[in-house]
Amino acid sequence: MRFVKGHGTENDFVILPDLEGRLDLSAAAVARLCDRRAGIGGDGVLRVVPSKFAPEADEQAARAEWFMDYRNADGSLAEMCGNGIRVFARYLVDAGLASPGEFSVATRDGVKRVRLDITGDVTVDMGRPKVYGESRAWVNGREYRGLNVNVGNPHLACVIDDPVTELDLAAQPRFDRAVYPDGVNVELINPVGDHAVSMRVYERGSGETRSCGTGAVATAVAAAHAAGETTGVWKVRVLGGTLKITLDADTSYLTGPATLVASGEYHDTEI
Numbered sequence: 001m002r003f004v005k006g007h008g009t010e011n012d013f014v015i016l017p018d019l020e021g022r023l024d025l026s027a028a029a030v031a032r033l034c035d036r037r038a039g040i041g042g043d044g045v046l047r048v049v050p051s052k053f054a055p056e057a058d059e060q061a062a063r064a065e066w067f068m069d070y071r072n073a074d075g076s077l078a079e080m081c082g083n084g085i086r087v088f089a090r091y092l093v094d095a096g097l098a099s100p101g102e103f104s105v106a107t108r109d110g111v112k113r114v115r116l117d118i119t120g121d122v123t124v125d126m127g128r129p130k131v132y133g134e135s136r137a138w139v140n141g142r143e144y145r146g147l148n149v150n151v152g153n154p155h156l157a158c159v160i161d162d163p164v165t166e167l168d169l170a171a172q173p174r175f176d177r178a179v180y181p182d183g184v185n186v187e188l189i190n191p192v193g194d195h196a197v198s199m200r201v202y203e204r205g206s207g208e209t210r211s212c213g214t215g216a217v218a219t220a221v222a223a224a225h226a227a228g229e230t231t232g233v234w235k236v237r238v239l240g241g242t243l244k245i246t247l248d249a250d251t252s253y254l255t256g257p258a259t260l261v262a263s264g265e266y267h268d269t270e271i
């Protein structure tokens with residue numbers, strides 16, 4: 001089966017073109033694809049399928065021809081992937097399935113508007129982040145308080161004093177399952193300058209990643225909240241690069257790179 005490999009600030013994905021909507025991806029198959037030793041390796045899978053062939057997206061088909069069927073590395077589903085949708089859009093244009101410029105993509109969190117040129121950064125309208133108060137996470141026994149922010153998927157964004165570079169994020173942070181019954185992506189954040197923060201993230205379903213697009217939006221919301229603001233442009237420094245988040249009164253925008261690095265054939269009789 002043909003695949004393409006891509007990343008956005010080193011949050012990497014296996015792209016699976018499925019133009020007839022025939023692939024039935026089990027969680028186990030996704031986990032094999034994402035295995036960095038026995039498979040291709042990635043933080044997630046982006047299946048590229050016409051919205052009309054995807055039950056989760058067929059009602060979006062009139063507005064968005066293609067559905068981003070995102071899966072986490074453990075095979076679990078997620079509503080949205082901010083780095084992934086930039087890479088997905090880059091693939092559509094590179095494969096001649098969409099024209100450069102502005103177009104819509106169907107997701108489990110509804111239709112998203114993307115804007116991209118032949119090269120350079122991609123900007124995504126990520127919608128209005130929803131803030132549901134505060135919650136807590138524990139990392140190596142230390143408690144951190146954070147903001148419960150939903151960007152289509154759940155986040156706990158914690159602005160902390162401890163240097164995030166020194167955190168051990170090998171294990172999943174403990175969190176309040178009453179608040180996050182379906183799990184949560186946890187961001188640990190340090191302010192580093194005027195409207196600039198540094199962030200590390202432990203992602204639901206993928207573990208620590210070098211970047212998280214929806215997490216960068218949640219991070220900007222929490223950093224703005226800590227500064228007594230609700231709108232503005234924030235630079236979010238992640239391990240894999242820098243993302244720009246624009247918060248306005250009605251929505252949020254994520255801007256960053258999207259790179260296709262390889263393509264090939266994947267041999268797995270199960271898929």
Ligand SMILES: N[C@H](CCC[C@H](N)C(=O)O)C(=O)O
Nearest residue numbers: 078081082083153204213214
């Ligand atoms: N792990 C996330 C989905 C991927 C988010 C991240 N890779 C991004 O770029 O937004 C979740 O289960 O909600």
